[in-house]
Amino acid sequence: MQVFAHRGVSGEAPENTLAAIQLALKLPICGVEVDVFACEDEYILIHDRWLTRTAGLAKRLDQMSLAELLDTPVGEHNSETQYIPTLAQVLTLDWRNHLLNLELKSIPNMRHFCDYLVQHCKAANIAPTQLLISSFHHGYLDEIHQIAAHYTRGWLTASYLLNRAEQAARMGCQWFNIDADVVDLAIVSDAHKRGLKVAVYTVDESADLIWLQQIGVDAVFCNHPGKAQAYLDKRKA
Template identity: 40%
Template sequence: MLVFAHRGASGHEPENTILAIQQALAMKVDAIEIDVHLCDGELIVIHDRWLHKSTNGTGKVSDISFSELRKLDAGKGQPVPTLEEVLVEISGQCLVNIELKADRTVIPLMNLINKAVSEYGFSYNQFLFSSFNHHLLFEIKALNKDLNIGALTASSPIDYAAFAEQLNAYSVHIDVDFVSANFIADAHQRGLKVYVYTVDDEVDIIEMHRLGVDGIFSNYPTRSLVKIAHLKNLDSVDNINH
């Protein structure tokens, strides 16, 4: 079960900042999840379109200039980073899940990913692109069918993970409140990985392990990594005893 540092190690440092990325890397996580918007033509790493949610600014990301954005405090004096700055920081050390939060991001994103592979030590299979806007995922696949996409859902569809298979997705990402044994079985039968967000409570970690999901998104990655290692050890002991 992979552990994705949700918005970096956001339980420890301001979310989606370089500090949160550095902390996640120090924790030796399997993957880092970040959110991408477009501001004044620049790909930036921030979760909400409303600035007040994670900075000392006001208004929308789309209504501010990039130079104005860079003056804002995203926590502990950290600026809102560009996606390129985050990728330079990670430099191929782990898988990166980039969640697209806005339209018109795909073309500049693909250009940057090509640069990251040629200059920053990444391989293409170290990227996983996700979004609640499945049209953006379709656009990515149309440009490069070999890239991995993850279809996000905050519900339990009638036909379970069929929507993700239709997108030719690598994975399906589902809210912890909606994941079920039936959903997981359906997704796995379709050849999809199942990644669950956001899993911080010990009881949820245990349940996700029991259900056999492929990964979890956590704000406290070390806590999750330690618990998962403990659960795996218990499984090994149980197998030996049997």
């Protein structure tokens, strides 16, 4: 079972920051998941459309300019203030040994986003196969497929769907990413029968890691990915 860092190593550094991502890139894990919002002609990493939780500001993203957002502190790591990064900054990091899972939050112009990825990934020598693009907005996944079918896509859900993984498979997604609170053996088996890999979020308890491994889950998203990977390696030994 593979391990992804959830919003970077968000259990040790402010989520979706360069510090959290760089911590993850030092670990022997599969990849790193981050959240992406469009802002002006740029893309920024943040999970919520309100800044209340991450920055202590009672403002929405659309009430601030890109310059203001990039100057917004979102916590500290090792006594260094962390700020909201751009996706371009993140793509300049060393991704040679890791996948990058981009969870799309609000992307009003998908063609612009795809062109942006081509430009910045080419400059950073990041192969398309290193990207996993996921979203709860399944229309975005369909748009991605129409514009750039070569990208791997992950169908995100927090619900136990009546048709299980049928819609994700019908759309041609490769991953079925589901909340730990609703996943079970039946839905994992259904996804596998349809040719989908299953990833589960958010997993930080050892008992959950054991159970998910037993029911055949392919990957987990963890706030403490180093600890999760070490625990799984110890069980393998």
